[in-house]
Amino acid sequence: xxxxxxxxxxxxxxxxxxxxxxxxxxxxxxxxxxxxxxxxxxxxxxxxxxxxxxxxxxxxxxxxxxxxxxxxxxxxxxxxxxxxxxxxxxxxxxxxxxxxxxxxxxxxxxxxxxxxxxxxx
Amino acid sequence: xxxxxxxxxxxxxxxxxxxxxxxxxxxxxxxxxxxxxxxxxxxxxxxxxxxxxxxxxxxxxxxxxxxxxxxxxxxxxxxxxxxxxxxxxxxxxxxxxxxxxxxxxxxxxxxxxxxxxxxxxxxxxxxxxxxxxxxxxxxxxxxxxxxxxxxxxxxxxxxxxxxxxxxxxxxxxxxxxxxxxxxxxxxxxxxxxxxxxxxxxxxxxxxxxxxxxxxxxxxxxxxxxxxxxxxxxxxxxxxxxxxxxxxxxxxxxxxxxxxxxxxxxxxxxxxxxxxxxxxxxxxxxxxxxxxxxxxxxxxxxxxxxxxxxxxxxxxxxxxxxxxxxxxxxxxxxxxxxxxxxxxxxxxxxxxxxxxxxxxxxxxxxxxxxxxxxxxxxxxxxxxxxxxxxxxxxxxxxxxxxxxxxxxxxxxxxxxxxxxxxxxxxxxxxxxxxxxxxxxxxxxxxxxxxxxxxxxxxxxxxxxxxxxxxxxxxxxxx
Numbered sequence: 001x002x003x004x005x006x007x008x009x010x011x012x013x014x015x016x017x018x019x020x021x022x023x024x025x026x027x028x029x030x031x032x033x034x035x036x037x038x039x040x041x042x043x044x045x046x047x048x049x050x051x052x053x054x055x056x057x058x059x060x061x062x063x064x065x066x067x068x069x070x071x072x073x074x075x076x077x078x079x080x081x082x083x084x085x086x087x088x089x090x091x092x093x094x095x096x097x098x099x100x101x102x103x104x105x106x107x108x109x110x111x112x113x114x115x116x117x118x119x120x121x
Numbered sequence: 122x123x124x125x126x127x128x129x130x131x132x133x134x135x136x137x138x139x140x141x142x143x144x145x146x147x148x149x150x151x152x153x154x155x156x157x158x159x160x161x162x163x164x165x166x167x168x169x170x171x172x173x174x175x176x177x178x179x180x181x182x183x184x185x186x187x188x189x190x191x192x193x194x195x196x197x198x199x200x201x202x203x204x205x206x207x208x209x210x211x212x213x214x215x216x217x218x219x220x221x222x223x224x225x226x227x228x229x230x231x232x233x234x235x236x237x238x239x240x241x242x243x244x245x246x247x248x249x250x251x252x253x254x255x256x257x258x259x260x261x262x263x264x265x266x267x268x269x270x271x272x273x274x275x276x277x278x279x280x281x282x283x284x285x286x287x288x289x290x291x292x293x294x295x296x297x298x299x300x301x302x303x304x305x306x307x308x309x310x311x312x313x314x315x316x317x318x319x320x321x322x323x324x325x326x327x328x329x330x331x332x333x334x335x336x337x338x339x340x341x342x343x344x345x346x347x348x349x350x351x352x353x354x355x356x357x358x359x360x361x362x363x364x365x366x367x368x369x370x371x372x373x374x375x376x377x378x379x380x381x382x383x384x385x386x387x388x389x390x391x392x393x394x395x396x397x398x399x400x401x402x403x404x405x406x407x408x409x410x411x412x413x414x415x416x417x418x419x420x421x422x423x424x425x426x427x428x429x430x431x432x433x434x435x436x437x438x439x440x441x442x443x444x445x446x447x448x449x450x451x452x453x454x455x456x457x458x459x460x461x462x463x464x465x466x467x468x469x470x471x472x473x474x475x476x477x478x479x480x481x482x483x484x485x486x487x488x489x490x491x492x493x494x495x496x497x498x499x500x501x502x503x504x505x506x507x508x509x510x511x512x513x514x515x516x517x518x519x520x521x522x523x524x525x526x527x528x529x530x531x532x533x534x535x536x537x538x539x540x541x542x543x544x545x546x547x548x549x550x551x552x553x554x555x556x557x558x559x560x561x562x563x564x565x566x567x568x569x570x571x572x573x574x575x576x577x578x579x580x581x582x583x584x585x586x587x588x589x590x591x592x593x594x595x596x597x598x
Contacts, residue, residue: 013378040223043377066233069196075201079204080219
């Protein structure tokens, strides 16, 4: 691909990046940082190319480390983001309520409340 | 071992698959900006990565399969085990580490590309390294190296391996500036002599960039580190894009640039949320112990302010919430709005209780009366002595119009005018949201240390308006 085409792609991609992020709730700052972090793990592709075409030992060593690093970046990045976002999964309703209340906290108040809630629904 | 499917790097199929990959990246990041879609967005981006990886591995002429597979196995094992084992509280340093290895990979790829080009010169295949390859190689190498070392320092600081306080070296800024100028000059020198570039100088630049990465991050305090990691994340993205230019790989260019620009915006948003500017964080170097010097006088102390939407997200995804009402709630006549907010939360399965300080408001029982008027069940109004032991197990404490009765100085500072006064220990909760019109002191006329704690967010608003807004946002989630 010629240089100008690549530069065109670069400029357009930069604007997409600017536009795609707007008014992110602070709660999501860290997960989103982590997710974009995983995406730049795309360098592992460069590692494949280096290692895939390497012929001397130093080349192979450099390529090996690059692929291992890139893979850590990708796999760890996506997995850790997924764990962080686990807290945004909707809770199963009544059962979970009973369970969380079975802590010493609200034993006395548990039953009337949850039945009242069920009535509302 | 032979390749199982050989695709020409320039074929339409490869380009098409790369397009599929980066569309998934873009949609994934977009969905990552909203709480209900974020998890799916992350999954989409991961699928995009799988497509890009599979496509590249199928490229014509890729060899050394045993090494590639071994490196993938090692990387997957390390990445997976680390991300499963890490404590939720240690997430930021984990991200720093992953970012660092990404930057390291870029620097290594750039070095290898440089060696490749040197071979071609030795062979007589080319007379000089084309600048359209050499410039991105140099950029990727320098920025990747800065990112690698900077991230390691950030990791070390957050993990308490090195002192989290800002480390100050005299003439720090000058040393950094000299290093930067030296790196740029050496790169220009290499570029001019692109028919016979000296590998020694190349490696010297690599080392100088490593030192620069260390020196830039060392003076920054632990509190500002998430912003720094985000910035380094954007850097790594840009360096990956540069590597894409040198390798002629459009997937790297698009994905790297996307991370570079979205990461820059995200960094600025994070800094704004902390009431700091990026330049201030990078060059002022006081983020480590902001409370120390400023506590004495009437100077402004750093605090975090959030909007109703953020508050709604924190509350809606919590398991247990404790509302701490005070005089401000009474003044704003916010009891009905607060009850509505609590109802919205309970519909989602959140446990909501109210912590009533004996002197909350202006008279004993003030809060009980108000809240009873709004039909808050009596058994949800918990007394101070009863609720305090439960605070550490509370996800979010919401302080609405209360001030002195939550001031940790009463317990921690024997010289405080309110020393010894019993308080609702909201600072023990995982997270505290204070709804208040300003940072101004309460009845006792003293500053409230609570407002400046790390786990406290301020929502500056009228109690009633804030509760209504939060209730609306929770309903929309």
